[in-house]
Amino acid sequence: MSSPSIVWFRDDLRLADHPALIAAIARKEPVIPVFILDEESDGIRPLGGAVRWWLHHSLTSLSEQLAAKGVPLLVFRGPARDVMASLAKKLKPGAVFWNRRYRKPEIAVDSAIKDDLKAKGIAAESFSGTLLFEPWTVKSQAGTPMRVFTPFYRAATAPGEPAPPAPAPRSIPGHDVTPKAAGALSIDKLALLPTKPDWSGGMRAEWTPGEKGARKRLDVFLKGGLAGYKEGRNFPGRPSTSKLSPHLRFGEISARQCWHAAGIAVETGQSDASDSDLAHFRSELGWREFSYHLLFNLDDIARENMQKRFDAFQWAKNAQQLRAWQRGQTGYPIVDAGMRELWQTGWMHNRVRMIVGSFLVKHLMIDWREGEDWFWDTLVDADMASNPASWQWVAGTGADAAPYFRVFNPVLQGEKFDPDGAYVKRFVPELASMPPKYIHSPWTAPASVLKEAGVSLGFDYPHPMVDHQAARDRALSTFEALKGAV
């Protein structure tokens, strides 16, 4: 009589470097891979639209990989604790393994399930599959969680390199459970894809969800983008960023794999990236770690200001301005290009995220949570750690945040980091014929230039919705009032 091992897949939709899967295989009993779409447990945040689209394709990819190895994926929907209780009854597993999550409500669900299983005599164990450094292992000398990135990163990396990734298993002990017998659903039944309307065309063109697509994206980056990464990553018109974020979000590739593959590419000369390029790429992984560190150690980083003095701050309520920002109709080309890139492709270049974030919070003085919500719904890489932590950073409400007087000037940022306007032209086609000199501030162009470019301001493309200087002054004087407040 066999006692199968359930591997509960969550944000780790891959076969390589998957500690829970490795542990299950080591038991030498049939392995039953399971996925549960849980949008009902206490405190669980429903997934955004773009992430649901990605999840559908990523699950499909994982399901095909597993089926090819003779271990079909079983898919369920509902509160994870109930689903797991029912599986324990039906499948009589000897063990249930998973890789950890780090947000409090998810931890509570996982702990309750662990207790349930152990009470039934079923082994339950969790592993480190998502992060380079488990959050509780990085502490100040006083034993407290770190709140500033640089000391955090120094302390995290001081003991040495993160653990090396494990290879994908050659084979997995098969199971003979039919989806029907287990009460499992087809992936289609999860209804993750958009229907009316189907807005996913731009995403299909841009992305290949799944472990294979993730590995390919990493290889392309290591061959091309890593050399010169330190500088190139600032220019949204260049293909210099890794674009690994959604793959990391779903764990189609692990941070350990990225960290080590980059090191190997440099050592072996596959990439002629400098030490500093490599260090910068790795420190971006470090920022992801830091966000998870904050997620783990603080209460609700998606809703609560890390700096409590912002709790009394009066954010502007302006649905019309919020909508103009969301739709890329602010009249500032670099902002609009970013918001439209997001809408079309489900992703936005990192520097442009800072520019549009600063614009929402400082120029419009709209609550950072509105921006976080919008990104949550539209980004394919939206996760529970990086998205809120980065919004709090740009808003100045974070523990280790940009100072209030740092207000990005959308014209200067455009001129500096998109000097030829290639990025703006790609996503704001109505400005495609504007000369570079005026493309980031079309309202300053002489009438003849506008006419030549076929742009009639207020008709083809909006006037700036706010004046930069006035908005900056307002932000500085308003935020200044918070000085010294607790």
Next chain:
DNA sequence: TTTTGAGTTGTTCGA
């Protein structure tokens, strides 16, 4: 316990 040094990503102003 106290002191010291430092903190992702910027902008503006005046010399």
Next chain:
DNA sequence: GTCGAACAACTCAAA
């Protein structure tokens, strides 16, 4: 056009 200073203290982390 270029360059350095001011913008504001405050908190964190380590010595």
